[in-house]
Amino acid sequence: MVSEKHRGPQARMRAARHSPASASPSSRLTGSPVETRDMRIGALLRVPAQAIQRRIIEGMNAAGFEDLRMPHMAVLQYPGPDRVRPGILAERAGVSKQAMNQLLRSLEGLGYIVRSDAPDEGRARVIRLTKRGRAAYSRIYDILLDIEREWSAELGAERFAQLKELLFRVWESPLTRQQAGMAHETE
DSSP states (O other): OOOGGGSOHHHHHHHHHTSGGGOOHHHHHHTOSSOGGGOOHHHHHHHHHHHHHHHHHHHHHHTTOTTOOGGGHHHHSTTOSTTOOHHHHHHHHTOOHHHHHHHHHHHHHTTSEEEEEOTTSTTOEEEEEOHHHHHHHHHHHHHHHHHHHHHHHHHOHHHHHHHHHHHHHHHHSHHHHSGGGOOOOOO
């Protein structure tokens, strides 16, 4: 075994990072040896996104839309499903057409959407929000406004505006447009 003074500086830094005494509060709570500052971009974007989705579902359930679940967010996410073909929704959500059709059947059975023939497109089908679906989509928007106000209060208005601006730049860049061959709308 190598003594502490014979270890290189990088080995000492790694050991210090992984010792319980130097662990950040969040890493001690989660049992993760990873420091928050060591998190990669995937986690830094995924964790807040998942928290937002959970918050939306909790808010929707509390507002009387008790039948909505997390998987339904693949359909109801921005910019919404109204007048969109199922294949486009599947591409946006990064799921198979079969998986999307299963979600659409669920939402149709719950009264949020209807599927109908697309005008002037042969056999193509499009999704239409029902009155209940429009009410749900409107409530999602209100919940997102509440979340933005809370985040702005937590981060400060200027820093929150900077965060949104940086995310818009990523959204509009080739970094997201080229992923998995999928395009997204900027409507």
